[in-house]
Amino acid sequence: MTHDPITSISSALIVGGGIGGMAAAISLAQRGVAVELIDLDPDWRVYGAGITITGVTLRAYRHLDMWQDIADHGAITNGSSVFLFSGQHLRDLDEPAVDGEAPATGGIMRPVLHHLMQERVRAAGVPVRLGLTVDALTNNGDGVDVTFSDGSTGRYDLVIGSDSVHSGVRKLAFPHMSEPERTGQGCWRISIEKPPMLEKGEMYFGHKYTVGITRCGEDMVYLWMLTPHQRREKHLDEEELYDEMKANLEGFGNSAGWIRDNMTRDHWINYRPLAAKLQPGPWSNGRIVLLGDAVHATTPHLASGAGMAVESAIVLAEELAIADDALAALKAYEDRRFERCRDIVESSINIGATQLAGGGPEQIGGLIGGALHRLAAPF
Numbered sequence: 001m002t003h004d005p006i007t008s009i010s011s012a013l014i015v016g017g018g019i020g021g022m023a024a025a026i027s028l029a030q031r032g033v034a035v036e037l038i039d040l041d042p043d044w045r046v047y048g049a050g051i052t053i054t055g056v057t058l059r060a061y062r063h064l065d066m067w068q069d070i071a072d073h074g075a076i077t078n079g080s081s082v083f084l085f086s087g088q089h090l091r092d093l094d095e096p097a098v099d100g101e102a103p104a105t106g107g108i109m110r111p112v113l114h115h116l117m118q119e120r121v122r123a124a125g126v127p128v129r130l131g132l133t134v135d136a137l138t139n140n141g142d143g144v145d146v147t148f149s150d151g152s153t154g155r156y157d158l159v160i161g162s163d164s165v166h167s168g169v170r171k172l173a174f175p176h177m178s179e180p181e182r183t184g185q186g187c188w189r190i191s192i193e194k195p196p197m198l199e200k201g202e203m204y205f206g207h208k209y210t211v212g213i214t215r216c217g218e219d220m221v222y223l224w225m226l227t228p229h230q231r232r233e234k235h236l237d238e239e240e241l242y243d244e245m246k247a248n249l250e251g252f253g254n255s256a257g258w259i260r261d262n263m264t265r266d267h268w269i270n271y272r273p274l275a276a277k278l279q280p281g282p283w284s285n286g287r288i289v290l291l292g293d294a295v296h297a298t299t300p301h302l303a304s305g306a307g308m309a310v311e312s313a314i315v316l317a318e319e320l321a322i323a324d325d326a327l328a329a330l331k332a333y334e335d336r337r338f339e340r341c342r343d344i345v346e347s348s349i350n351i352g353a354t355q356l357a358g359g360g361p362e363q364i365g366g367l368i369g370g371a372l373h374r375l376a377a378p379f
């Protein structure tokens, strides 16, 4: 894939080296921008879950020349099956063909994806500084003056805040925005060996809890389960996480039942209350711009948050390459992204609300399929 050079800026600082920030670093460096990336985590890690890579997200990774990486180090299967919670196969999920390719759903372990993207960032020659954030950002003429948390300073043509749901850049430069709001559901995840009968993605409906399983490689899957969020006095410890997740899987059949029966206290298990918010525009303040969960945080119902972050990074780079003027490019970026991100965030919240209200398999499957078909449109 060829990439037109960017002339509207020559340098950029990316704050937050997660999926969106790394996609931005790769996209901008491919087009000749001198990019620097910082991340608050001194070890630049990610937690041990798997992640679902929909057909739409696979298309975005193709723009980064990473489709084959995901195929080689994760799994790409032909769509997903829908089951009644007890294990009876109902049908396949109505997934779209994207860009003429057969419907595909991929999965990969997050640490593997993180490592693959880190390799791309480093191969692009992007300097990475860790254990660092920004303390002050000041638009000044044609650039942004930056004070880092270690007291050092810098000046860049563009600063990108890709520092996730609780974005520090958002707090510093976007006073009209606020924290994402809880949706009333929580997500349980376990990373575990592949159940012998599982070939492709699976979803289980018709129970008060919704379950899905994504294949993440030859032998690995992760299972996610959505439940109403319960307020608690304290976080569950590892023992309690295991006990409660196993109990929640009671009554599930097929691969979900296999996972319940084969899970151990040594498997990686996590619980997280869900929050979402499409931030109101403008998404840029002078030459400071937001991207990813910092500005379009969504719930996992359409497994599209990461895909949206990668798409936003690609669109930002494309618009910076089209325009002569950086501010016009930032406006064009927001115009291209806002409605698509609004659809994802609002549809995801709506699917969660329908689950909480006891929606049946047809209704939930229809909402997911409908949204995925809309997302297959070019971005």
Ligand SMILES: Cc1cc2nc3c(=O)[nH]c(=O)nc-3n(C[C@H](O)[C@H](O)[C@H](O)COP(=O)(O)OP(=O)(O)OC[C@H]3O[C@@H](n4cnc5c(N)ncnc54)[C@H](O)[C@@H]3O)c2cc1C
Residues within 6 Å of the ligand: 015, 016, 017, 018, 019, 020, 021, 038, 039, 040, 041, 050, 051, 052, 053, 057, 132, 133, 134, 162, 163, 164, 165, 166, 167, 168, 169, 187, 272, 291, 292, 293, 294, 298, 299, 300, 303, 304, 305, 306, 307, 308, 309
């Ligand atoms: C339970 C759950 C399941 C999900 N499952 C899926 C899925 O299956 N498929 C999918 O596509 N999406 C999924 N998502 C969404 C997806 O994980 C996010 O949308 C995606 O990671 C967003 O990328 P990001 O770059 O904006 O943020 P992140 O990937 O979270 O990266 C943010 C980075 O910023 C760094 N950082 C944070 N604060 C600062 C700071 N102040 N200064 C500097 N650096 C900072 C962090 O260390 C991190 O490296 C899920 C989300 C949840 C909650």
